[in-house]
Amino acid sequence: MNDQKPNTFTAQPDERGRFGDYGGRFVAETLMPLILELEQAWREARADASFQAELDDFLKHYVGRPSPLYFAERLTEHLGGAKIYFKRDELNHTGAHKINNVLGQILLARRMGKTRIIAETGAGQHGVATATACARFGLECIVYMGEVDVERQQPNVFRMKLLGAEVVPVSSGSRTLKDALNEALRDWVANVENTFYCIGTVAGPHPYPEMVREFQAIIGREAKEQILQAEGRLPDALVAAIGGGSNAMGLFHPFLDDEEVEMFGVEAAGRGLNTGEHAASILGGRPGVLHGNRTYLLMDEEGQITEAHSISAGLDYPGIGPEHAWLNDIGRVNYVAATDEEALEAFQLCSKLEGIIPALEPSHALAHVMKMAPRMDKDRIIVMNMCGRGDKDIFTVAKHLGVEL
Amino acid sequence: MSQTMPRTRIDETFTRLRQQGRKALVAFITAGDPDLETSQAILDGLPAAGADIIELGMPFTDPMADGPAIQLASQRALAAGQTMEKTLAMVRRFRERDSDTPIVLMGYYNPVFVYGNERFLHDAKAAGVDGLIVVDLPPEEDDELCIPALNTGLNFIRLATPTSDDARLPKVLNNASGFLYYVSITGVTGTRAPDAGAVADSVARIRQHTDLPICIGFGVKTPEQAATLGALGDGVVVGSALVTTIAEARGKGGDAVAAVHELARALAEGLRGAAQET
Numbered sequence: 001m002n003d004q005k006p007n008t009f010t011a012q013p014d015e016r017g018r019f020g021d022y023g024g025r026f027v028a029e030t031l032m033p034l035i036l037e038l039e040q041a042w043r044e045a046r047a048d049a050s051f052q053a054e055l056d057d058f059l060k061h062y063v064g065r066p067s068p069l070y071f072a073e074r075l076t077e078h079l080g081g082a083k084i085y086f087k088r089d090e091l092n093h094t095g096a097h098k099i100n101n102v103l104g105q106i107l108l109a110r111r112m113g114k115t116r117i118i119a120e121t122g123a124g125q126h127g128v129a130t131a132t133a134c135a136r137f138g139l140e141c142i143v144y145m146g147e148v149d150v151e152r153q154q155p156n157v158f159r160m161k162l163l164g165a166e167v168v169p170v171s172s173g174s175r176t177l178k179d180a181l182n183e184a185l186r187d188w189v190a191n192v193e194n195t196f197y198c199i200g201t202v203a204g205p206h207p208y209p210e211m212v213r214e215f216q217a218i219i220g221r222e223a224k225e226q227i228l229q230a231e232g233r234l235p236d237a238l239v240a241a242i243g244g245g246s247n248a249m250g251l252f253h254p255f256l257d258d259e260e261v262e263m264f265g266v267e268a269a270g271r272g273l274n275t276g277e278h279a280a281s282i283l284g285g286r287p288g289v290l291h292g293n294r295t296y297l298l299m300d301e302e303g304q305i306t307e308a309h310s311i312s313a314g315l316d317y318p319g320i321g322p323e324h325a326w327l328n329d330i331g332r333v334n335y336v337a338a339t340d341e342e343a344l345e346a347f348q349l350c351s352k353l354e355g356i357i358p359a360l361e362p363s364h365a366l367a368h369v370m371k372m373a374p375r376m377d378k379d380r381i382i383v384m385n386m387c388g389r390g391d392k393d394i395f396t397v398a399k400h401l402g403v404e405l
Numbered sequence: 406m407s408q409t410m411p412r413t414r415i416d417e418t419f420t421r422l423r424q425q426g427r428k429a430l431v432a433f434i435t436a437g438d439p440d441l442e443t444s445q446a447i448l449d450g451l452p453a454a455g456a457d458i459i460e461l462g463m464p465f466t467d468p469m470a471d472g473p474a475i476q477l478a479s480q481r482a483l484a485a486g487q488t489m490e491k492t493l494a495m496v497r498r499f500r501e502r503d504s505d506t507p508i509v510l511m512g513y514y515n516p517v518f519v520y521g522n523e524r525f526l527h528d529a530k531a532a533g534v535d536g537l538i539v540v541d542l543p544p545e546e547d548d549e550l551c552i553p554a555l556n557t558g559l560n561f562i563r564l565a566t567p568t569s570d571d572a573r574l575p576k577v578l579n580n581a582s583g584f585l586y587y588v589s590i591t592g593v594t595g596t597r598a599p600d601a602g603a604v605a606d607s608v609a610r611i612r613q614h615t616d617l618p619i620c621i622g623f624g625v626k627t628p629e630q631a632a633t634l635g636a637l638g639d640g641v642v643v644g645s646a647l648v649t650t651i652a653e654a655r656g657k658g659g660d661a662v663a664a665v666h667e668l669a670r671a672l673a674e675g676l677r678g679a680a681q682e683t
């Protein structure tokens with residue numbers, strides 16, 4: 001769309017929350033003052049060294065950061081090409097990258113004097129992370145979750161309840177993540193005084209895409225330092241799975257201006273891009289407006305949002321963060337896809353070769369690594385975001401492998 | 406802004422109602438709910454049943470600002486195959502017999518954006534539409550559709566809410582025309598009942614910022630509420646109660662068209678009571 005490259009890729013969004021033509025603030029008037037208040041509070045917090053110090057302290061002692069950068073030696077040998085490193089955010093407290101963002105937002109909510117936290121969740125990872133932080137700070141927590149996801153992610157539902165959160169099953173629309181987001185927005189409209197909406201990915205109205213990216217960018221900052229230490233140079237490629245796009249944005253953003261680093265965002269191809277049953281918003285969707293921002297969406301010719309499909313509940317969203325939409329159009333990041341089958345294969349291979357059971361989300365990233373690494377020279381380096389662990393997925397995987405637990 | 410664009414049927418309607426000392430009944434239905442034919446019959450009969458202005462909902466899969474009643478109306482319409490072209494065709498048919506009652510298309514941005522903004526504004530104007538309410542286009546996004554709509558001669562109806570304080574109101578009122586839709590509750594459509602005292606205070610405050618007619622909506626269900634809230638502004642908007650009536654009549658195998666018109670008639674009578682009290 002635009003072949004003139006900007007001299008920096010990190011100056012977005014503009015003051016209207018636009019990444020190129022994407023992003024923005026497409027919300028009902030009731031929410032506008034809240035979004036403006038949030039933006040103001042966040043800008044202040046960001047400029048306040050004590051806020052950052054408090055966040056760093058929790059990231060270190062509560063989450064366990066920095067997460068290691070690990071050389072996956074046996075996988076590298078097996079694939080016979082590029083050296084593969086995992087950024088191990090699956091070792092974080094609560095088992096995924098989601099907590100990085102949640103802690104940032106919850107500290108901000110406290111600063112704003114909000115006492116009631118709402119969140120949407122698909123796989124339940126963001127819900128668990130939010131419930132965890134709310135327990136830690138004694139805040140009321142309500143998590144909206146599509147009925148379909150409640151059904152397929154029972155362990156996480158129970159976890160959230162143990163942590164003291166109220167899980168509200170959402171029965172409207174397609175009863176999955178997008179409907180949970182709608183319901184959270186409806187709650188926010190109705191509880192404007194005391195409620196903070198903790199969004200789980202780099203989507204939603206401005207300033208969420210930028211704010212969530214900033215909280216997740218710790219992944220990329222650490223990875224950069226770690227790879228320089230391990231290899232004395234930057235990697236040739238970064239690979240991350242894309243649901244809404246937060247773990248990918250977090251890894252990519254600090255490298256965007258390093259031209260020699262190629263980036264691959266892996267969307268969920270579900271049963272295949274040509275089957276219509278997938279969650280690949282960029283490869284299989286078109287620009288539209290949903291959940292407060294303009295971005296690539298899965299929809300029919302009338303602009304009605306269609307259901308996403310993926311074996312991974314965390315990737316099962318018919319949209320993608322607006323910054324990814326922009327990075328796609330300007331050609332800075334390559335968007336590719338992996339099917340359910342390919343992800344399942346990667347899941348098993350990683351478990352057997354590395355002793356790491358990955359979540360189904362990063363299994364998609366790994367599936368792409370399995371395609372690209374063998375075609376690369378042995379002195380090339382890939383860093384993949386291992387953004388979640390697979391404990392939550394063993395029931396789903398067992399079912400697909402025909403195993404009864 | 407309204408001075409710089411030609412007067413619309415909405416402007417004419419409020420001038421006439423003010424002369425008559427009446428309040429506007431703004432009736433919302435979703436286009437194509439429960440099916441195209443029934444919906445057309447409901448639409449065509451609404452003016453005779455007492456509706457002064459009609460809001461015709463453009464169905465959407467993800468109506469974030471709506472409660473269950475209007476969500477279900479959207480789902481029924483979409484399941485029956487409603488499209489933007491069919492919605493515009495409904496307005497054209499309506500206009501063959503009614504050249505006075507204003508029609509406002511109400512909905513969410515994505516179906517409009519995908520239809521194509523320019524094409525949409527052109528086709529809507531040609532069909533006889535008078536104004537637009539696009540819930541997820543706040544003033545911050547006026548370049549998208551609001552300004553082009555005004556340039557096409559369509560009112561872009563703004564929503565003011567309990568969160569629109571004095572600092573925010575000028576932003577909301579800039580580029581506003583037709584009337585101001587006061588959302589009487591913090592919440593989605595059809596859930597809470599508005600508190601008349603709070604609404605009275607807010608409307609009085611908004612009056613200090615604008616001469617536009619103010620219609621009150623989001624929780625109005627009964628003729629009594631219409632009377633109470635109508636007295637506070639220039640009209641009331643009723644939506645969830647009407648579409649719920651469609652669902653209930655259908656569920657009982659009854660006549661949805663007659664049931665909706667009956668409720669509209671009762672609401673209009675309630676409002677006339679309100680006009681006499683003030």
Ligand SMILES: Cc1ncc(COP(=O)(O)O)c(C=O)c1O
Nearest residue numbers: 125243244245246247314361388
């Ligand atoms: C482990 C894991 N990875 C990835 C995702 C997808 O989200 P995002 O693309 O924002 O990282 C999720 C969402 O639940 C997740 O749990």
